[in-house]
Amino acid sequence: MNFFMILKVALRAIFRNKTRSLLTALGIIVGIAAVIAVVAIGQGAQAMMIKEISSIGNNIIMVFPGSRTQGGVHGGSGSSQTLTAEDGENIAQDLAHLVRAVTPVVRTGSQVIYQENNWSTQIQGVSVDYPEVRNWTAEDGVFFTEADQRAGARVCVLGATVVDNLFTSASPVGQTIRIRNMPFRVLGVMARKGSNTMGHDQDDVILVPFTTVKRVLQNSIFNNVNMLMISLHSLDDITAAKEEIGALLRQRHKLAPQAPDDFNSIDMTEITNTIGSMTKLMTLLLTVVASISLLVGGIGIMNIMLVSVTERTREIGLRMAIGATPSDILLQFIAEAMALSIVGGLLGVLLGTGGARLVGRLQQWPILITESSVMVAFLFSAAVGMFFGFYPALRASRLNPIDCLRYE
Amino acid sequence: MLINIQKMFKTYRMGENAVHALDGVSLTIGNGDFVAVMGASGSGKSTLLNILGCLDTPTSGTYLLDGVEVSRMSRAQLAHIRNQKLGFVFQNFNLLSRTSALENVELPTFYNRGFPGRERRARAVRMLERVGLGNRADHTPAQLSGGQQQRVAIARALMNSPPVILADEPTGNLDTRSSVEIMTLFKQLNQEGITIVMVTHEEDIAACARRRILMRDGQIVA
Structure with a gap:
């Protein structure tokens, strides 16, 4: 199977169970949205301070x-x-x-x-x-x-x-x-x-x-x-x-x-140092929060992927019978988990940027949404999908086609 | 010889005892043959079919399929052989639900690296027409009768032009009229040169084959 076919099959599997997919991705969505929003607000505040300092002369x-x-x-x-x-x-x-x-x-x-x-x-x-x-x-x-x-x-x-x-x-x-x-x-x-x-x-x-x-x-x-x-x-x-x-x-x-x-x-070293240590602390806190939420989201994905593998045992058996290699099956289920987490990550980015903008408007706070924070969030969600999708996919790929075809 | 099995054993361990599902089977099947494998349940016919289908490997013995020794191949290599040389027809059809007949038929070509992607749809349509379902391409399995579903499965088995079709109780879930239709289709495919190996326990179905094999206690007795 080439890349596009794997992607197509994965997306179709996700859209077949819309409610379940959405609930599964919710952990990732909320985690990514929270990180994006907090980073946007924090970086906005930091950018304002740096602007003030540089108005003195950098x-x-x-x-x-x-x-x-x-x-x-x-x-x-x-x-x-x-x-x-x-x-x-x-x-x-x-x-x-x-x-x-x-x-x-x-x-x-x-x-x-x-x-x-x-x-x-x-x-x-x-x-x-x-x-x-x-x-x-x-x-x-x-x-x-x-x-x-x-x-x-x-x-x-x-x-x-x-x-x-x-x-x-x-x-x-x-x-x-x-x-x-x-x-x-x-x-x-x-x-x-x-x-x-x-x-x-x-x-x-x-x-x-x-x-x-x-x-x-x-x-x-x-x-x-x-x-x-x-x-x-x-x-x-x-x-x-x-x-x-x-x-x-x-x-x-x-x-x-x-x-x-x-x-x-x-x-200006002292002021700069203060800002630097504040930034470090915030980054650390965010990393902890993000890791926990992504861990929880990832476990949700792993759980639902294990369910999906069991549900589709016969499909796995059939695909193997008509020529799918163990690595084909492995890739298919990893792709599905990644598609779930990436779609979740994208929704999280949208929700997070929207939320940050709303807070910025209501509270008159400066907001700064950087490309790098969006990219990092996106890559992280993809990595979560790959990591937590691997075990269920491995289990699927190791199934015996004869048992799968007989599975009721 | 298309299929050549020599001195094949398949042994399972059940606690202390060794159970010989296949007990020294030798079998040759020529190109264009139509074989019905019969026998009581537990006679070893399913095990034989699984090994013929490269879904299982024997404990000992040799299996030459189309001139290639396959009994010691890895799982990935066997998957490739299944994709290229074999078509499967199951008792319970094993179609993907909520997926159109056309897409079900296309499925084997996705695992066939040599198959040109732009010919996929056209060939799947031709295969559906060949089994008489050209006008049902968009139907999902739930919208088709049992006989129609089995014909979709046969179209799927033909997709990669394999020399052999393996059928495991293909009419087991069908009414008499549909069974006759399926057997007519099998006979037609056989006349076009495709080798068919079919497991069944129904006499009148087995009567459609050119040759019968009877199994008992892991051995071929007739």
């Missing part, structure tokens, strides 16, 4: 200046003035195998004015690499250029909240706003990013070249910065990157081996 290490000790007096955190934009450039160049991009951040606050409107906001001095570091681009207009940065040009890029509060209708691109009474040309508007995990509005910001902040707004002769934001190629490198960045900074700052760091670095 794979980011933040380096702050540390405390300075002078003549036995500890300054507060951030009092050290040794962290500079050159440190950042050096990190970007020397650690290019780990680091994707680096931007210094210099913060100041100010009231800004456009015509008769005014708004108090944070001014952030950053480098041209800022969009790459934060994974955040200008939606309208453009970001400032390297020439602007070198020249300390009076140009700025606005966050969406600033635009909402300063401009009523026309596009701000090309307009001039006043920061501390100095005119700044608006080059662009950043895409709306929303609040971060702490509820802080990330769009309430004006981005300016850090050189401009230092020279023009702060009128400073120092080149220290408030923070270096460093984005990595991969989240996996975070520990190695932190070590190498630390070593490089110590070397650049000429710290003696026993001297404490004059900087602090913070990363």
Whole structure:
């Protein structure tokens, strides 16, 4: 018998006893549906958290200046003035195998004015690499250029909240706003990013070249910065990157081996680890639930297949008499068990995705149905059919045709 | 010789005792013969037919079927031989219920790897016409009379063009009129060159055969 014939015979046997087949497959249906639904809801929640984290900037290490000790007096955190934009450039160049991009951040606050409107906001001095570091681009207009940065040009890029509060209708691109009474040309508007995990509005910001902040707004002769934001190629490198960045900074700052760091670095590892362990726990629980439900479903299939083999003893005998080999019979009954469990698995996938969507709509939960979870569910149900169908099929294939033909 | 059995024994163990279902049987059946095997129940005729049908293997002895020694073959090899060389007709028809006559007739070709799939339906229709049921192809066994069911079974037995048809009490469940029809059909098939071996205990049915074999206590006595 070829593949299609086996499949046809198996499907026909299933549809001959619709009620019984449905009840048999119910274990698989419910098990698969539960797994699909819970995975969809869980992955939706996880995807939302990851999105929030990546809105801060994915794979980011933040380096702050540390405390300075002078003549036995500890300054507060951030009092050290040794962290500079050159440190950042050096990190970007020397650690290019780990680091994707680096931007210094210099913060100041100010009231800004456009015509008769005014708004108090944070001014952030950053480098041209800022969009790459934060994974955040200008939606309208453009970001400032390297020439602007070198020249300390009076140009700025606005966050969406600033635009909402300063401009009523026309596009701000090309307009001039006043920061501390100095005119700044608006080059662009950043895409709306929303609040971060702490509820802080990330769009309430004006981005300016850090050189401009230092020279023009702060009128400073120092080149220290408030923070270096460093984005990595991969989240996996975070520990190695932190070590190498630390070593490089110590070397650049000429710290003696026993001297404490004059900087602090913070990363997203902790949050990521928390999410990772939550995911692991959920996966483990799901695996347990899925295994139990599939085990129960599989036993149901095995039971009904044993009944089916007994019921169809004469049919088995006849098929053997007219030329079915033991392996033909084995395949036929395994195919039947697999067809049962696969049809059950498909119904379970439909029920599970439908249920998850319904819950998502009613509870306003994010739902994520991935192809892989559907594929895994499908393959698992097929495997259950094969595993639990094997014993009944083996029994059928070992029957003696003479006894089968005489069976009443 | 189509069938050649030499010194065949089939022994069953019943506790302490050995029961000889076949006790040194030798038998040859030529191409185109029509043999009726008769005997009381327990005489060994069913055992003989099972071994002739490659459904059972002898304890000792040789069995050449169409020139091939089959008495020591594996189950899978015997299945292949049954599919190619033998057609079976049973007392209780053994048709698949809730399955049309046509599909019942098609069944043996599914286990015949050499059979071209697209000729299956046409040949099954021809076989049904040959047994006079061309207009009943869509009927299920429940919609057919006993005689018609047996004719479907015969059409099924002819499907792979086997040289031999083995019939085990083919008229045992039929009324007289249907029995006559079936025997007429058998005689016709025999005239077309098919060898038939038939077990029966009815004299008038056995009378249709060209040759009779009588068995008693596991031996051929006449």
